Structure formats: C-alpha cells, structure tokens
Amino acid sequence: MTATAPTRRTPSAAERAEGWKAPGQDAGWLNPLKERFLLRLLVKKELRVRYRGSVLGMVWSYVKPAVQFLVFYIAMGVFLELNKGTPAYAVYLFSGIVVVNLFGEVFGNATRSITGNGALVAKIYIPSQLFPWASMMVALVHFLPQLLVLVVGAVLNGWLPSPTAAVAFLLGMLILLVFTMGLGMLTAALNAAFRDVENFVDLIVMVATWLSPVLYRIDMVQKSLDGTIWWWLYQLNPLTIVVQLFHVAFWRYSKPVVDELATDHPFAYTLAQPGEPYGLWWAGLLIAVAVFVVGTIVFERSKRRFAQEL
Amino acid sequence: MTPNIADVPTSAAVPTDREMVRVEHVSKRFSLRHDRSLKELVFSALQRKKLADTFMALDDVDLTVHAGETVGLIGFNGSGKSTLLKTISGVLFPDAGRVMLRGRVAGLIEVGAGFHPDLSGRENVFLNGAILGMSREQLEERFDDIVAFSEIEEFIDTEVKYYSSGMFLRLAFSVAVHTDPDIFLVDEILSVGDEPFQKKCLERIRELQAAGRTMVVVSHELEMLQKLCTRIVVLRKGKIIFDGDPTEAVAVLRAS
Numbered sequence: 001m002t003a004t005a006p007t008r009r010t011p012s013a014a015e016r017a018e019g020w021k022a023p024g025q026d027a028g029w030l031n032p033l034k035e036r037f038l039l040r041l042l043v044k045k046e047l048r049v050r051y052r053g054s055v056l057g058m059v060w061s062y063v064k065p066a067v068q069f070l071v072f073y074i075a076m077g078v079f080l081e082l083n084k085g086t087p088a089y090a091v092y093l094f095s096g097i098v099v100v101n102l103f104g105e106v107f108g109n110a111t112r113s114i115t116g117n118g119a120l121v122a123k124i125y126i127p128s129q130l131f132p133w134a135s136m137m138v139a140l141v142h143f144l145p146q147l148l149v150l151v152v153g154a155v156l157n158g159w160l161p162s163p164t165a166a167v168a169f170l171l172g173m174l175i176l177l178v179f180t181m182g183l184g185m186l187t188a189a190l191n192a193a194f195r196d197v198e199n200f201v202d203l204i205v206m207v208a209t210w211l212s213p214v215l216y217r218i219d220m221v222q223k224s225l226d227g228t229i230w231w232w233l234y235q236l237n238p239l240t241i242v243v244q245l246f247h248v249a250f251w252r253y254s255k256p257v258v259d260e261l262a263t264d265h266p267f268a269y270t271l272a273q274p275g276e277p278y279g280l281w282w283a284g285l286l287i288a289v290a291v292f293v294v295g296t297i298v299f300e301r302s303k304r305r306f307a308q309e310l
Numbered sequence: 311m312t313p314n315i316a317d318v319p320t321s322a323a324v325p326t327d328r329e330m331v332r333v334e335h336v337s338k339r340f341s342l343r344h345d346r347s348l349k350e351l352v353f354s355a356l357q358r359k360k361l362a363d364t365f366m367a368l369d370d371v372d373l374t375v376h377a378g379e380t381v382g383l384i385g386f387n388g389s390g391k392s393t394l395l396k397t398i399s400g401v402l403f404p405d406a407g408r409v410m411l412r413g414r415v416a417g418l419i420e421v422g423a424g425f426h427p428d429l430s431g432r433e434n435v436f437l438n439g440a441i442l443g444m445s446r447e448q449l450e451e452r453f454d455d456i457v458a459f460s461e462i463e464e465f466i467d468t469e470v471k472y473y474s475s476g477m478f479l480r481l482a483f484s485v486a487v488h489t490d491p492d493i494f495l496v497d498e499i500l501s502v503g504d505e506p507f508q509k510k511c512l513e514r515i516r517e518l519q520a521a522g523r524t525m526v527v528v529s530h531e532l533e534m535l536q537k538l539c540t541r542i543v544v545l546r547k548g549k550i551i552f553d554g555d556p557t558e559a560v561a562v563l564r565a566s
Contacts, residue, residue, distance in 0.1 A: 009408050010408065018412070019413070021410065022400075022410060023397075023398060023400030023409055023411055023415065024400025024401070024403065025400075037445065038440040038441065041440050042437075044433070045426055045437055048429060049429075119423060119424075120423065121401075122401065123401065123423040123424075124399075124424055125399050125400040125401050194351075307401045307402050
C-alpha cells in the first residue's frame with residue numbers, strides 16, 4: 001500500500017458517465033428480482049441435485065412431515081391427552097408443524113447456501129444473494145405439498161375458506177419468509193467465516209418447535225408465565241406470531257372449534273386466540289423487517305470476502 | 311496438454327485507444343487463517359498463537375487495458391496472476407486501490423467451475439451460460455452453435471458425470487467462448503482437449519480478437535502467449551516487473 005493510493009473505491013459520477021463501473025458492483029438485495037432467469041436455473045439445479053438417484057424423489061417431501069405428524073400426534077395428542085382439550089387437534093398440530101418445517105428448511109438451507117456453492121462463489125462472479133434466495137424457493141417447493149395436505153385435512157374437519165383465513169395465511173407467510181430470509185442471510189454470511197454457525201442453526205431449528213405453540217396451546221404458556229417478561233418474549237417471538245396466524249387461518253374458524261366455543265364448557269374460552277384474529281401481526285412484521293435489514297446489511301458487507309474465505 | 315506451437319495462430323488483435331480495464335494501485339493481502347472453528351480460534355487466542363499469516367498477493371498494481379488488446383499475464387506460481395484476474399472479474403475485492411471496467415465481462419477463470427455432474431449437458435449449458443451472463447433469449451439462440459462447437463451432440467442429454475474429461479472440457483469451453491462479452495478474462499484454459507479441438511479453440515480466440523474483443527489471458531504456455539498477445543505483463547511476488555512487448559516479456563521472465 002502506498003501513500004498515492006486513491007481513496008475512491010468506486011467510479012465517480014463523471015467516470016460512470018463514461019461507462020465505467022466497478023467489477024462486482026450489482027443491485028445488492030434486489031439482485032434476485034433482476035436475475036430471475038439465473039435464479040430459476042439455480043432452483044432447478046438444487047431440486048435436481050437433491051433428488052438424484054432417489055426412487056421416491058419429491059414423495060419424500062410428503063413422507064417426512066407425515067411421519068413427524070404421526071409421532072407428535074400420538075405422543076402429544078394421545079399420550080398427553082391434548083387431543084381431548086383441543087377440538088380438531090390434528091389440524092391444530094399440523095398447521096403449526098408446516099410453519100416450523102418451512103422455517104427450518106429456509107433457515108438451514110440458506111445458512112449452507114454460500115458454503116455449499118463454494119466452488120462457484122470462489123471462481124466465478126455471481127450476485128451472491130441468489131444463493132440464499134434459491135434455497136428459500138426450494139423450501140417453498142417442498143412446502144407446497146404440505147400446505148395441500150393441511151388444506152385437505154382442515155376441510156375434512158369442517159373448515160371453510162374465508163377472507164379472514166386468507167388474510168391470516170398471507171400475513172403469516174409474509175412475516176415468516178421475511179424474518180427467516182433475514183436470519184438466513186445473516187447466518188449464511190457468518191457461516192462462510194465460521195462453520196460452527198450451521199450447527200448452531202440446527203440447534204435453533206430443533207428448539208423452534210418447542211418455543212412456539214405448535215404442540216401445545218398458548219393458554220397453557222400464559223398460565224405458567226403470565227405477568228413475567230418471559231410471557232412477552234414468548235408472544236413476541238415471530239414464530240409464535242406466525243404459528244398463531246396459521247391457527248387462525250386453518251383451525252380457529254373450523255366447525256368443531258366454533259361449536260366448542262359456543263358451549264358453556266368452563267375452559268372453552270381458552271380456545272380463542274389472544275388478540276383475535278390477527279394477534280400481534282404488526283409486531284411480527286416489524287421484527288421481521290428489522291431482522292431482514294440487519295441480515296441484508298451484514299450479507300452485503302461480508303460478500304466481498306466470501307471468495308477468499310471458502 | 312501443451313498446444314502444438316505450430317498450430318497457434320498469430321495474433322489478430324487490433325489494439326485501439328479506448329480504455330476498457332483500469333487497475334489503479336490495487337493491493338490485495340491474503341491471510342492464511344490456520345483455524346477454521348470457533349473453538350480452535352479461542353484456544354489459539356489463549357495460547358497467543360499467531361492467528362493468521364499474511365502475504366501480499368498483489369502489491370500496488372497498475373494496469374490499463376485497451377479495447378482490442380490481448381494482454382498476457384505471466385509469472386511463476388504464486389506471483390499473483392490469478393489473483394489479479396479474479397480481482398478484475400469481481401470475485402475478489404482489492405484491499406486498496408480500485409478496479410474499473412467498461413462493458414460486459416466474462417471471467418473464464420476455470421473451465422467448468424459452474425458445471426454440476428448430476429445435471430445433463432443441456433442443463434449445464436443453460437446454467438453456465440446464465441452464470442456467465444447470457445440471457446435466456448441469447449442462450450436459446452446460440453444453443454445449437456454451442457453444442458455443434460463442442461462436437462458432443464449425441465450426449466447432450468446425458469448427465470455430465472458420465473462424460474469423459476475431454477468431453478466435459480469441450481462443452482465447458484464451448485459455452486465460455488459463446489458468451490459474448492466485451493472483455494474476456496481467460497485463465498489457463500487454452501490447454502483443453504485433444505489437438506484438433508485445441509486448434510479449433512485457438513481459431514475461435516483468433517476470431518474473437520478479429521471481432522475486436524478485449525482479452526486478458528493467464529497462462530504458463532509462454533510460446534503460445536507470445537504469438538497470441540499484443541502485450542505481456544510479467545508479475546513477480548505481486549508486483550508488475552515488466553509491461554510491454556511479448557518477446558521481451560518472455561525474456562524478462564526467463565532471466566529472472
């Protein structure tokens with residue numbers, strides 16, 4: 001480094017007017033929108049590679065949640081008798097499971113997206129945002145069949161689509177994806193420097209099922225934590241907010257729940273979700289956007305070092 | 311494989327005055343981190359072990375490339391040739407100084423770096439073309455040319471993992487030379503495939519030169535570069551020690 005080194009790192013306005021640009025200068029977090037063709041090909045590649053040499057292929061994305069559902073249903077619903085206090089417990093359970101599954105897959109895949117594509121990142125210039133985004137889209141492809149099963153299950157349980165359900169579902173998806181992508185970009189950038197991060201992420205995903213009202217009902221948490229700061233933290237967990245939105249979308253207004261609420265059963269009122277119908281959606285969205293902004297900034301700052309760290 | 315020197319065409323490049331690449335006072339320091347995990351980092355910190363060794367891969371490098379030029383980068387291993395090429399392509403960012411470009415760049419840093427063995431040849435052509443910056447329309451339009459150039463028509467729908475290494479490299483090179491950038495960055499890829507194919511590649515390079523493309527080429531094939539380039543830059547330990555006439559450059563490198 002010499003004293004004559006210019007302080008400018010990017011072309012000045014006059015130089016830009018002459019057509020100069022810096023290599024690797026791209027649209028930042030907007031890249032996935034600008035490079036849709038490349039993004040689609042990366043998603044296709046990911047799906048193809050995932051199911052190479054597999055006989056069942058995409059069927060696995062049905063089998064895994066189905067087994068998971070059965071295990072939880074038997075353990076929590078039958079053995080712990082949550083089945084009795086909660087009408088349509090199967091639907092309640094599954095609408096939470098799909099949320100946590102989507103969270104886990106987006107978060108886990110995005111974290112590994114830079115290190116997993118190391119060969120590309122280190123040798124050819126590609127806008128690196130495309131990798132976490134591609135893993136999110138792969139996760140969405142796997143989410144679709146689960147959603148389909150959920151809808152069929154809900155209909156069989158006397159659920160009918162309604163505007164409230166649609167709004168709750170869309171809000172939930174929005175909060176979940178923005179929040180998880182923010183986290184995923186953050187951990188993807190950190191994972192390029194320290195591979196410990198991916199193990200830490202696995203840990204979070206494992207705990208996530210239990211830190212939101214997926215298996216049990218939120219009034220049980222309130223009973224034991226009410227009045228403490230933990231209750232607020234629990235409620236402000238974006239996953240809790242999304243899981244509740246999904247409950248509102250697929251379970252809360254189905255016939256068995258509505259019927260139960262109308263009875264004078266002493267605990268029937270606990271079936272109503274706090275702050276119905278959309279609860280703390282604004283807090284969830286705010287937190288999600290904040291996390292997304294932080295994730296994007298960290299990712300943008302560290303992407304220049306990806307190639308040499310891998 | 312070393313190309314037969316008799317096959318190397320003389321340069322068809324026509325240098326002009328328009329600047330296409332400007333490398334200004336670029337320095338790049340690499341740190342070789344010994345430890346990869348947090349645990350190891352904490353332990354080395356406790357033992358006051360040095361966390362990383364650093365060395366200057368590029369040290370205050372200045373280089374300007376004009377449109378139509380074919381510039382060769384030569385030097386011994388570790389002299390910073392590939393680092394310079396990667397810095398120009400945007401894969402690496404300089405620690406100090408800056409790089410500016412005019413026009414679209416394709417970095418052929420390593421043939422087939424973007425190829426995935428589990429995808430078919432066809433899928434790989436599309437994926438790699440897109441990675442190198444081609445749009446869908448361009449790819450659809452040039453697909454037949456790409457396949458014809460690679461001469462592996464009958465295997466195009468076979469997964470790439472079943473290809474012989476020669477077939478693989480031919481397809482990869484074919485995709486690379488059919489991207490149509492203003493600036494080509496080429497790293498040691500002219501030694502691809504058998505002799506007839508090499509001849510064809512060099513022919514293609516000559517065509518691109520004649521079409522006024524700018525090229526920066528890294529290679530250890532000194533004789534080939536001498537014929538192909540209009541100018542050669544010699545690097546040693548991250549510094550430019552010579553920049554000018556190809557024959558002289560090769561002599562400088564051999565003397566050092």
